[in-house]
Amino acid sequence: MGSSIPIPTPTLARQAAPRVLIIDNYDSYTHNLFHLWRDEQDLAQVVLIRNDQYDWDHVRTRILPHVDAVIISPGPGRRDHGAVMGAMVLPPIFGVCLGHQAIAAAFGSEVKQAPAIFHGQVSLVHHADASANNHTNALFQGIPSPFRAVRYHSLSVHDPLPESIIPIAWTHDAVSATETARVVMALRHRTLPLYGVQFHPESVCTTAGRSMLDNFFQMVDDYWCQSVPTSTPSSPTGLAKTQRPSTLPIAVQEMGLKGKPGLAPPAAAPAPQFSVYCQALPGIMSKATFISPDRDESALFRHLYSSSPAAFWLDSARKGSPQSRFSYFGDFTGSGACTMPKLSENLRPRSSSSTNGGDPPTTFWQWLAHWLPDVETSSVLQPWETTELDIANSIPTALAFRCGLVGIMGYDMKAETMGASPSGDQPTVSLDTPSNSPPSTTSLSTSWPDATFGFTDRCVTLDHDTGSIYLLTLVRTPTHSPAQSPSLSIADTIGLGLNYADDDLDRRISRTQISSSSTKPPTAPLNSNDVHVYTTPRVDYVRAIEKSLDYIQRGESYELCLTTPLVAPLRQPIRGFTQALDFYLRVRRHNPAPYAAFLYWADIELVIASTSPERFLAVSVSDLEAKVGENGKVERGPAENTTDAHDQQLAVDLAHDVKERAENLMIVDLIRHDLFTDCVPSSVHVPHLMVIESYQTVHQMVTTVRGQLRPQVGAVQCLTSCFPPGSMTGAPKHRSVEILETLETRGLYSGCLGYFSVHGAMDMSVVIRTTIVGNQGSQVYLGAGGAITVLSDPDREYDEVLTKFSAVWPAIRDLVGTPNDTVA
Ligand SMILES: C=C(O[C@@H]1C=C(C(=O)O)C=C[C@H]1O)C(=O)O
Ligand SMILES: NC(=O)CC[C@H](N)C(=O)O
Numbered sequence: 001m002g003s004s005i006p007i008p009t010p011t012l013a014r015q016a017a018p019r020v021l022i023i024d025n026y027d028s029y030t031h032n033l034f035h036l037w038r039d040e041q042d043l044a045q046v047v048l049i050r051n052d053q054y055d056w057d058h059v060r061t062r063i064l065p066h067v068d069a070v071i072i073s074p075g076p077g078r079r080d081h082g083a084v085m086g087a088m089v090l091p092p093i094f095g096v097c098l099g100h101q102a103i104a105a106a107f108g109s110e111v112k113q114a115p116a117i118f119h120g121q122v123s124l125v126h127h128a129d130a131s132a133n134n135h136t137n138a139l140f141q142g143i144p145s146p147f148r149a150v151r152y153h154s155l156s157v158h159d160p161l162p163e164s165i166i167p168i169a170w171t172h173d174a175v176s177a178t179e180t181a182r183v184v185m186a187l188r189h190r191t192l193p194l195y196g197v198q199f200h201p202e203s204v205c206t207t208a209g210r211s212m213l214d215n216f217f218q219m220v221d222d223y224w225c226q227s228v229p230t231s232t233p234s235s236p237t238g239l240a241k242t243q244r245p246s247t248l249p250i251a252v253q254e255m256g257l258k259g260k261p262g263l264a265p266p267a268a269a270p271a272p273q274f275s276v277y278c279q280a281l282p283g284i285m286s287k288a289t290f291i292s293p294d295r296d297e298s299a300l301f302r303h304l305y306s307s308s309p310a311a312f313w314l315d316s317a318r319k320g321s322p323q324s325r326f327s328y329f330g331d332f333t334g335s336g337a338c339t340m341p342k343l344s345e346n347l348r349p350r351s352s353s354s355t356n357g358g359d360p361p362t363t364f365w366q367w368l369a370h371w372l373p374d375v376e377t378s379s380v381l382q383p384w385e386t387t388e389l390d391i392a393n394s395i396p397t398a399l400a401f402r403c404g405l406v407g408i409m410g411y412d413m414k415a416e417t418m419g420a421s422p423s424g425d426q427p428t429v430s431l432d433t434p435s436n437s438p439p440s441t442t443s444l445s446t447s448w449p450d451a452t453f454g455f456t457d458r459c460v461t462l463d464h465d466t467g468s469i470y471l472l473t474l475v476r477t478p479t480h481s482p483a484q485s486p487s488l489s490i491a492d493t494i495g496l497g498l499n500y501a502d503d504d505l506d507r508r509i510s511r512t513q514i515s516s517s518s519t520k521p522p523t524a525p526l527n528s529n530d531v532h533v534y535t536t537p538r539v540d541y542v543r544a545i546e547k548s549l550d551y552i553q554r555g556e557s558y559e560l561c562l563t564t565p566l567v568a569p570l571r572q573p574i575r576g577f578t579q580a581l582d583f584y585l586r587v588r589r590h591n592p593a594p595y596a597a598f599l600y601w602a603d604i605e606l607v608i609a610s611t612s613p614e615r616f617l618a619v620s621v622s623d624l625e626a627k628v629g630e631n632g633k634v635e636r637g638p639a640e641n642t643t644d645a646h647d648q649q650l651a652v653d654l655a656h657d658v659k660e661r662a663e664n665l666m667i668v669d670l671i672r673h674d675l676f677t678d679c680v681p682s683s684v685h686v687p688h689l690m691v692i693e694s695y696q697t698v699h700q701m702v703t704t705v706r707g708q709l710r711p712q713v714g715a716v717q718c719l720t721s722c723f724p725p726g727s728m729t730g731a732p733k734h735r736s737v738e739i740l741e742t743l744e745t746r747g748l749y750s751g752c753l754g755y756f757s758v759h760g761a762m763d764m765s766v767v768i769r770t771t772i773v774g775n776q777g778s779q780v781y782l783g784a785g786g787a788i789t790v791l792s793d794p795d796r797e798y799d800e801v802l803t804k805f806s807a808v809w810p811a812i813r814d815l816v817g818t819p820n821d822t823v824a
Helices: 030-036 040-045 056-066 082-087 098-106 134-140 209-225 298-305 364-375 411-418 441-446 486-498 503-517 538-553 576-590 644-656 658-676 715-722 733-741 794-806 809-815
Strands: 020-024 046-050 069-072 093-096 111-127 147-157 165-174 180-189 194-197 274-281 310-315 326-331 377-383 404-409 451-456 458-463 468-476 559-569 595-601 606-612 615-620 623-635 685-694 698-708 752-757 762-766 770-774 779-788
Touching (some): 020 056, 030 658, 040 046, 046 056, 069 209, 093 098, 098 147, 111 134, 111 180, 134 180, 147 180, 147 658, 298 310, 310 576, 364 411, 364 715, 404 595, 411 733, 451 595, 538 779, 538 794, 559 733, 576 606, 576 809, 595 752, 595 762, 606 752, 606 762, 615 715, 644 658, 644 698, 658 698, 658 715, 779 794, 779 809, 794 809
Parallel strands (some): 020 046, 069 093, 093 194, 274 377
Antiparallel strands (some): 111 165, 274 468, 310 595, 326 458, 404 752, 559 779, 615 623, 685 698, 752 762
C-alpha cells in the first residue's frame, strides 16, 4: 500500500512532556486545567504559582529558565501582564480567558465590556480551517468548526486587534432581537508563540479542550526543536531544546503552591489504636412500638439523651430519599469524649487531648487534622461478641459513621482556610441596616462559637432501609476487650434497645412523644415587615443585588451567592434538652430534609435545628463526593392538582432552563477545581451532570462530582481545601468572598455540618434552612440567599429569599415575640 504514515518506533523513549509554569490569577477553575493533560505523570512537570506569589524578577530568573511553556489562568477582573511580557523574553504562552485578554493587552489591545456577558453558558465557536491556513490556526488542528465551548466572561478584546495579534476564532452573540456581534474567541501573536482563548477549554462542558492542549504542546515542542542558536533572544535561556534538561528541578517544583496535584508515595498506615464494635439489632424498628413509623425515632432519641449536656442527631428526615438511609444519634459524654465549643478567637480546644507530636496546631482545622489520627481505627467493624443478636455480616458497608467528631463549622471559619478578608470595605447590608432596629451583629456573633465539634465514642445508627439499629462503640485495642471497655456503658444505656418490648419504656416514650407533638404546626407565612423580625428590607437587598450585578458586569465575579439573615426574639427562651428538641421537631415536621440535624450543647446554650437539603462533601474512606443540586429546583405542586403531562413538562423545562444550567455549571466547575486539590487528578470526574431527580414535592437538577483522595490526604484536609462551600460563595471563590464581605455578614450560616468518622469517612451538609438558637436561648437566627448571576432579576431574587425563609419560618413564627407579648 505504500502508506507514508510514520509508525512510532516502540523502542524510542516517550517524548518528554513539556515543563509548564501555570500562573494562577486566583481563579476557581485553574486546577481544572490539569484535566486536559492526557497523562497524569506529566503533571509532575507542572509548577503552579499565584500571580502575586513571587516578584517578577524571581519568576524570570528562578522559574522561567526551567520551563518550556507558560499557561496564564482565567481570573476575576483585569490583569495587566503587559509590563511583564515587555520586560522579558518568554517561552510559548497559552492564555485562558483573563490570560487571553492579558496577552492582547500586552500588545496594545483594548479590553472592554463584552457586547454580551456570558457566565456558565455554552457557545458555538468557529475557527478558520487549520489545514487551509497552515500554521495560523494550529491551535485548532483536528478540531471541528464550530465546536462547543463554555464561556465565563464579562470583558473581551476589542476587535480590530493590533497589527501583531491575529484573531483565529469567533462566536456570534445576539445583542438585540435583530443584531448579532462577532466576538473574538481566540488569538495568536503574528510571530511569537503566544496563544489565547477567550472561552474555558477546561470546563466540563467544553468539547475538544484536550486536543487544544495537545496542539499547544505540539507547538511548544516545535518551537524548542527549531535549532535555536544559543544567543538567539527568542529563547529565554539561550538554550535549544536538545540542550535543555527535560525534567523540572525539585527546587522549582517546590516553589509551587501546595495544592497542586502531586504524586506523593503513600505513607505507612498507622497501627490501629482503637476498634469499633458493633451490635446489630436486625429489623427492630418495625418491632419496637416506640419507634414505629407513626411514632418516629425522636422518642428513642429523647429517651436516651434527655439528660445529656451535649447530644447530636444526624437525622435523615426525608424518608424515602436516596440520601436518607441512615440516621445517627449520640452524645458527647462517653469516655474519651470531649467538646471544644468556643474557638472563635483563640482557637484552642478545651480538651487536653493529645496531638501527634510535632508543632502544636495553631488553627482549629489543624487541630482536627492532628487529633483524628490519634483515634485511627481499623476500618473493619468488629462484631460484638457478647450479644446473641449480633450478625456481623449484615452490617452494611454503607454505614459510614463509626464514632468520631460531630459538629458544625461556621462560614466564618473560612478565615483560616482562605486567609483574612481585605479590610477597608465595610458591609453595606448587614444586621445593622434593617429599618426595624435589629439586635447588633456583635451581640449575636459573640453568643456563638465559630465552630464546634464533639467527640462521640458510642453511637446509635438507624437503618431506615432495613429497620435495623446498630450500636457502635469504640474500644482501645489491644489492651481492652469490649467486656473491659468503659465504653461498654453504651450497652447499659442502649440496654433499653434490647428490651424493646418493655412496656414501661414504651409507655414513657409515647408520653413524651405525645407532649412534643401536641403543638399544631403553625402556617403563618413570612412577612418581612413583621415587627419582631429583623430581615434586610427589600429595598436594601435589591441594592445589594445591584451592587453584585455591577461587580459581575465589571468581570470581578461570575456568580455571587448573596445572602441575608433573619433574626427574631423568642417569647420564651428555649432552655434545656427537652425544649430544644421540641423546637427541632417543630421545624423537622414542617420541612423534613435529607440532611436534617439537631445539635445541642447545654454549656454554651447552643441549639442547631437544621433541615438542610444539600450535601456539601462526603468522603467514604478514600472516595470524595460533592453534590451540586440545591440550585436547580422546581416545586411539583400537589398531586391532585397536577397532571402527569404538566408535571413532566416542569421537569423538562427545568432541564433546559438556561439560568439554572449556568448556575449549576459554574459551581460544578468550581467544585471540580476544589477536588483537584486533594484528589488523584485523573480520578476527578462528573458521573451525573445536571440530571433531574424527582422527589415528592420537587424536581431538582443534580450534579455529582467525584474523585479519589490522594494517599495521605484525610477528610479534614480535603474539607479545608474546599471550604467554604462553593455553592455559598459563587465563583471565582476568592474574589467573590471578598466582595460578599463588603455586602453582608454570616456567622455559622452557610458553613457545613456533619461528622468525621474515626475510620476516615466524612459527610457534611451545607448549613442552610438551619435555625440557630442563641443568646441564652432567646433568639433565633436563620440565613437565606441565592446565586446572583448576570441573568438575575433583583425582585425575583428577593422573593426567592423569602421563599427559602418560608421553608422554616412557619414552624417558628408562633414562638416569636418578646416576653411582654401575650400568647395568642
Ligand atoms: C444561599 C442559599 O442557597 C444556595 C444558593 C442557591 C440558589 O442560588 O438557588 C440554592 C442552594 C444553595 O446552594 C440558601 O439556601 O440560603
Ligand atoms: N474567566 C475569566 O478569566 C474572566 C476574565 C475577565 N475577568 C472577564 O470577566 O472577562
